[in-house]
Amino acid sequence: MSVGRVLWGVKSIFYVQDRQTSRQFKCVIKGKVLDTDFNIKNRKERSPVVAGDIVDYEPTFTPSDADAIGEGVIIARQDRKNEIKRLKNSGRDVQTLTANIDRLFIIDSIYNPPLRTFFIDRMIFSADVMAIPVTIVINKIDLLDDAIKDFYHHIKEVYTGLGIDIIEVSASTGIGLDTLNDRIGSQTVSFNGHSGVGKSSLIKALQPQHTDIKIGDISRKYDRGTHTTTFAQLYPTSQGGFITDTPGIREFSVFVDSPELVEWHFRDFDGFRDECHYPNCQHIDEPDCAVLAAVEHGDIEPFRYESYLRMRETIQMLKDSKI
Numbered sequence: 001m002s003v004g005r006v007l008w009g010v011k012s013i014f015y016v017q018d019r020q021t022s023r024q025f026k027c028v029i030k031g032k033v034l035d036t037d038f039n040i041k042n043r044k045e046r047s048p049v050v051a052g053d054i055v056d057y058e059p060t061f062t063p064s065d066a067d068a069i070g071e072g073v074i075i076a077r078q079d080r081k082n083e084i085k086r087l088k089n090s091g092r093d094v095q096t097l098t099a100n101i102d103r104l105f106i107i108d109s110i111y112n113p114p115l116r117t118f119f120i121d122r123m124i125f126s127a128d129v130m131a132i133p134v135t136i137v138i139n140k141i142d143l144l145d146d147a148i149k150d151f152y153h154h155i156k157e158v159y160t161g162l163g164i165d166i167i168e169v170s171a172s173t174g175i176g177l178d179t180l181n182d183r184i185g186s187q188t189v190s191f192n193g194h195s196g197v198g199k200s201s202l203i204k205a206l207q208p209q210h211t212d213i214k215i216g217d218i219s220r221k222y223d224r225g226t227h228t229t230t231f232a233q234l235y236p237t238s239q240g241g242f243i244t245d246t247p248g249i250r251e252f253s254v255f256v257d258s259p260e261l262v263e264w265h266f267r268d269f270d271g272f273r274d275e276c277h278y279p280n281c282q283h284i285d286e287p288d289c290a291v292l293a294a295v296e297h298g299d300i301e302p303f304r305y306e307s308y309l310r311m312r313e314t315i316q317m318l319k320d321s322k323i
């Protein structure tokens with residue numbers, strides 16, 4: 001029996017990199033050993049194995065050429081340390097994008113596409129729920145001009161104030177890439193961001209041995225007739241870790257059981273929520289709410305509060321089975 005990490009996979013074929021030899025094996029799955037236990041209100045997950053999973057597998061063919069891809073059979077999936085999930089197909093299905101990551105890099109760009117704080121907030125929230133450390137990476141810093149400078153610096157101040165690590169980079173000019181590389185180290189990390197922010201460009205700039213990465217192209221897609229599904233892919237790094245290129249998450253990816261739990265993951269509310277009149281205050285329209293007062297006085301950033309309301313609303317709809 002061998003152990004390896006799933007680099008990427010479609011339907012029932014998964015490419016596994018052996019933990020010891022780093023050789024790749026194209027694997028199928030054996031039987032029903034791999035049924036998932038996860039479901040949200042009966043949304044079943046289709047794929048039992050995702051990019052990032054650590055699996056036990058049995059090689060069935062090992063080519064003599066060390067660079068050639070072998071063949072094997074996945075026997076079992078090892079327990080996940082964490083996982084990044086999203087709803088898809090308008091909330092009908094749940095998909096795990098990737099598993100077992102050491103740090104989540106939220107990738108956004110200064111311009112084209114523009115910075116989207118709601119996306120950043122959603123990812124910070126998801127990572128906090130999963131207890132995964134995050135770094136915000138602002139790419140295309142070469143495009144920072146006077147028109148957006150003030151807006152950008154304000155945003156940067158807000159996240160820095162929250163104690164979140166933020167790195168400015170440019171895949172085009174190379175600015176900040178050393179810092180980013182240091183932060184990645186030999187870990188297994190995930191790059192999450194909308195299409196076009198420069199995830200592929202950054203991976204290529206950091207790990208130029210991956211000559212097959214396509215820039216300006218949408219992520220690897222698999223057409224299943226009516227649904228087009230996008231998959232994450234792990235790229236081995238020269239430091240012995242992996243960078244995961246995940247598809248842009250347009251659909252919701254935050255899961256907590258009830259709307260009342262959302263506020264706990266807004267660390268900006270710490271120091272205020274204890275001052276609210278009601279101990280179970282949800283900071284919406286309750287009297288003597290210290291969080292609302294802090295938003296009014298500018299002690300809590302209004303766009304963060306707005307994100308809180310939007311996420312809470314989504315969790316409520318999920319609970320009420322409206323999505």
Ligand SMILES: Nc1nc2c(ncn2[C@@H]2O[C@H](COP(=O)(O)OP(=O)(O)O)[C@@H](O)[C@H]2O)c(=O)[nH]1
Nearest residue numbers: 140170171172195196197198199200201215216
């Ligand atoms: N100006 C500028 N353009 C960039 C930078 N990084 C990527 N791009 C461009 O942004 C577009 C999308 O990049 P890509 O890596 O495919 O984004 P992905 O969809 O997130 O993987 C391409 O046209 C890149 O050339 C950057 O640092 N500066």
Ligand SMILES: [Mg+2]
Nearest residue numbers: 199200217219
């Ligand atoms: Mg890409």
Ligand SMILES: [Zn+2]
Nearest residue numbers: 276281283289
């Ligand atoms: Zn309150």
